[in-house]
Amino acid sequence: MFIHRRRGWELPESLATPEPIMLGRRALMGGVAAGLAAGATASKAEAETNSRYPAGRPVTPEQDATTYNNFYEFGEDKSIWRAAQRLPVAPWQIELAGMIDKPRKMDLADLLKQVQVEDRVYRHRCVEAWAMTVPWTGFSLASLLKVAQPTASAKYVVFESAALPKVMPGLRSSLYPWPYVEACTMQEAGNDLAFMVTGMYGKDLPKQNGAPLRLHLPWKYGFKSGKSIVKISFTDTQPETMWHAIQPEEYGFWANVNPDVPHPRWSQASERLLGTGERVPTVIWNGYGEWVAGMYADKKNEKLFT
Numbered sequence: 001m002f003i004h005r006r007r008g009w010e011l012p013e014s015l016a017t018p019e020p021i022m023l024g025r026r027a028l029m030g031g032v033a034a035g036l037a038a039g040a041t042a043s044k045a046e047a048e049t050n051s052r053y054p055a056g057r058p059v060t061p062e063q064d065a066t067t068y069n070n071f072y073e074f075g076e077d078k079s080i081w082r083a084a085q086r087l088p089v090a091p092w093q094i095e096l097a098g099m100i101d102k103p104r105k106m107d108l109a110d111l112l113k114q115v116q117v118e119d120r121v122y123r124h125r126c127v128e129a130w131a132m133t134v135p136w137t138g139f140s141l142a143s144l145l146k147v148a149q150p151t152a153s154a155k156y157v158v159f160e161s162a163a164l165p166k167v168m169p170g171l172r173s174s175l176y177p178w179p180y181v182e183a184c185t186m187q188e189a190g191n192d193l194a195f196m197v198t199g200m201y202g203k204d205l206p207k208q209n210g211a212p213l214r215l216h217l218p219w220k221y222g223f224k225s226g227k228s229i230v231k232i233s234f235t236d237t238q239p240e241t242m243w244h245a246i247q248p249e250e251y252g253f254w255a256n257v258n259p260d261v262p263h264p265r266w267s268q269a270s271e272r273l274l275g276t277g278e279r280v281p282t283v284i285w286n287g288y289g290e291w292v293a294g295m296y297a298d299k300k301n302e303k304l305f306t
């Protein structure tokens, strides 16, 4: 455990990881050593750090990333973190459905046994022009596809979030066609950047951030990445998604980050960093173009950036 196999193209961790996280990691390693001595299995702390995709920005203070949220099921403002504590997250089942060999329900715990959990520091860019940089824990969406075994005709992956009226006051608002549904293509889902998140800042994912399982597609606006996912299905037709159903002009299917394509109601040229409040220029594909732009070379006629 904690053997970090660093390949030639990987940055030393000290370059990719800011000091507070480094300190956290050292503390974590101490914990692992103690756990070993006690014969415990510290599965979370075994996650390796994937530094293939350097974040290039300081990590956002945990306090800010966990108290300024978008989770409309719990309310329309940013301060839903307290309300979200009512979400029951264990045990958690995920339904795998649609065009796959064996449609079935799985316990998240069983799924986690079949994938490689790792840490990745990613930038997150909300369509509302705020951004954060978060050390996530999780596994590649590609590895989940291997478990799900979609058929050759599947073209889209659809992610459905939990909809529990008893604990989610936002569901009372009929403005929104619940449940929260988002989707991407099979090709996007197979990109190594596409990440299923189970933790952040070295801890279990907080409920307000989408526990126990959320998606992160870091080159797209944040709304594409659903929280508290209960169903993943495969289809050959482009599915309707929640935000698109309400405001198709504002929330398109692709929603890739681009400073030069304004939202109909505001500019996307810059973004505000949670924590410092600093304004920084937005980067096309949120800075991940090297790994994703190629997927869109044959889609120039699509509205790739709204």
Ligand SMILES: Nc1nc2c(c(=O)[nH]1)N[C@H]1C(S)=C(S)[C@@H](COP(=O)(O)O)O[C@H]1N2
Binding pocket: 065, 068, 069, 070, 071, 072, 073, 125, 126, 127, 161, 162, 180, 208, 209, 210, 221, 222, 223, 224, 225, 226, 227, 228
């Ligand atoms: N189920 C669900 N998923 C969601 C949302 C939501 O309201 N409900 N908001 C999205 C938006 S707009 C963003 S920016 C991110 C916010 O994630 P965070 O609160 O962890 O920063 O979650 C996305 N996923």
Ligand SMILES: [Mo]
Binding pocket: 070, 125, 126, 127, 128, 221, 222, 223
């Ligand atoms: Mo967002």
